Amino acid sequence: MNEHPGGHASGDGTAAGTRTAASPPNIEYRIAHLKERLATELVGELGIRVEARGGSVVVSGTVPSVHCRDEIERIAQEELDGVAVHADIVVAEAAAPDHPEELA
Amino acid sequence: MIRVAAVGDIHMGADSEGVLRPALETLPDCADLLLLAGDLTRLGTPEEARVVAREMSGLAVPVIAVLGNHDHQDDRPEEVTAVLRDAGVRVLEGGSTVVDVDGTRVGVAGTKGFGGGFAGRCGTEFGEHMMKEFVRYTRRCADGLRTGLEELKEQGCAARIALTHFSPVPDTLAGEPLEIYPFLGSYLLAEAIDTAGADLAVHGHAHAGTEHGMTSGGVRVRNVAQPVIRRAFNVYHLHGDQQEARPAAMAHTSAAG
Numbered sequence: 175m176n177e178h179p180g181g182h183a184s185g186d187g188t189a190a191g192t193r194t195a196a197s198p199p200n201i202e203y204r205i206a207h208l209k210e211r212l213a214t215e216l217v218g219e220l221g222i223r224v225e226a227r228g229g230s231v232v233v234s235g236t237v238p239s240v241h242c243r244d245e246i247e248r249i250a251q252e253e254l255d256g257v258a259v260h261a262d263i264v265v266a267e268a269a270a271p272d273h274p275e276e277l278a
Numbered sequence: 279m280i281r282v283a284a285v286g287d288i289h290m291g292a293d294s295e296g297v298l299r300p301a302l303e304t305l306p307d308c309a310d311l312l313l314l315a316g317d318l319t320r321l322g323t324p325e326e327a328r329v330v331a332r333e334m335s336g337l338a339v340p341v342i343a344v345l346g347n348h349d350h351q352d353d354r355p356e357e358v359t360a361v362l363r364d365a366g367v368r369v370l371e372g373g374s375t376v377v378d379v380d381g382t383r384v385g386v387a388g389t390k391g392f393g394g395g396f397a398g399r400c401g402t403e404f405g406e407h408m409m410k411e412f413v414r415y416t417r418r419c420a421d422g423l424r425t426g427l428e429e430l431k432e433q434g435c436a437a438r439i440a441l442t443h444f445s446p447v448p449d450t451l452a453g454e455p456l457e458i459y460p461f462l463g464s465y466l467l468a469e470a471i472d473t474a475g476a477d478l479a480v481h482g483h484a485h486a487g488t489e490h491g492m493t494s495g496g497v498r499v500r501n502v503a504q505p506v507i508r509r510a511f512n513v514y515h516l517h518g519d520q521q522e523a524r525p526a527a528m529a530h531t532s533a534a535g
Contacts, residue, residue, distance in 0.1 A: 218289075218320040218321045218348060218351060220347075220348075221287075221485035221486065221505065223486065235485065235486070235505070236485060236504075236505030237289075238288065238289040238290065238291065238294055238297075238320070238504075239291070239293045239294055239297070240293075241293045242291075242293075242320075264505075266288075266289075266504045266505055266508075267504075267508045267509055267510075268297050268298050268300075268301055268509075268510045269301060269509055269510060270300075270301035270304045270308070270509065270510055270511070271308070271507075271509045271510075271511065271512055271513055273513075274281065274308065274512075274513035274514060274515050275512065275513070275514050275515065276515045277477075277478065277498060277514050277515060277516050277517070278515075278517055
């Protein structure tokens with residue numbers, strides 16, 4: 175059972191998961207490679223969370239610009255080709271604060 | 279009262295020119311100084327540093343910064359530092375600086391800091407050369423922070439602030455995976471802060487962490503990573519006269535609101 179670290183035998187075999195059958199067994203390694211790419215390629219993103227959820231992958235976090243978000247989504251789709259990728263990436267807010275914190 | 283604005287992890291690149299400027303223009307109305315807690319750029323290039331420099335130049339309040347790990351990615355932290363200094367940003371690494379706020383001396387000591395983990399769950403100076411150097415590097419950063427805070431005490435600062443990129447405490451990492459805590463900070467930074475005393479510690483680095491924490495010596499810690507505070511910066515009101523050189527022994531601290 176554990177000789178193939180990436181092989182997640184999904185418990186919900188009845189799920190509609192058309193992607194599950196297509197998903198290669200080494201999704202953990204593919205996620206690790208994606209994280210490496212996000213860190214080292216142009217975007218330099220270390221703060222993005224990439225997690226396997228069932229047969230799909232969730233990519234989440236906060237990035238500094240729309241361009242960064244688009245790049246991350248593009249790279250994630252590319253690296254995880256054949257896997258359903260759900261992106262929930264937020265662009266950092268740049269508004270001034272409306273109140274201070276009193277450290278009395 | 280001293281009004282401290284702070285933000286970290288602004289990760290500026292060519293596409294972020296001017297993004298923060300409208301909010302920064304409001305600083306004179308709400309703050310006496312601005313602290314930048316590292317990761318000012320994405321890949322640490324001088325070009326990105328120039329974007330940051332333009333964003334910060336000519337602000338009506340002093341700007342004090344430390345670099346972050348991203349600002350080292352291009353292996354040119356000295357150039358990044360020089361670009362920022364040319365724009366008037368006071369970049370600290372193991373040193374300190376004093377700001378005069380209406381006659382009150384406010385001191386800031388800073389270091390990027392580094393990882394290693396927290397008491398009981400941390401790396402030690404043992405084994406391979408690289409492992410020993412990893413911990414020694416963090417120790418050097420912490421020593422620089424302690425020395426800086428002590429200098430500020432000798433200079434009679436009414437309020438002292440420790441500025442780092444890596445976290446001194448695990449509290450403000452809550453939300454990050456436990457497994458990566460040793461890459462997010464070190465207790466050596468908190469030990470330095472508690473040994474020398476400070477009124478506030480500000481850091482970034484942990485995007486998925488939380489804002490509020492405290493050292494075991496009772497110094498308030500704030501994670502001001504922009505993804506955490508979800509603003510261009512946060513403002514903290516320090517009442518320096520009530521908090522003169524809070525040492526480790528003064529563990530009693532009123533609960534923050």
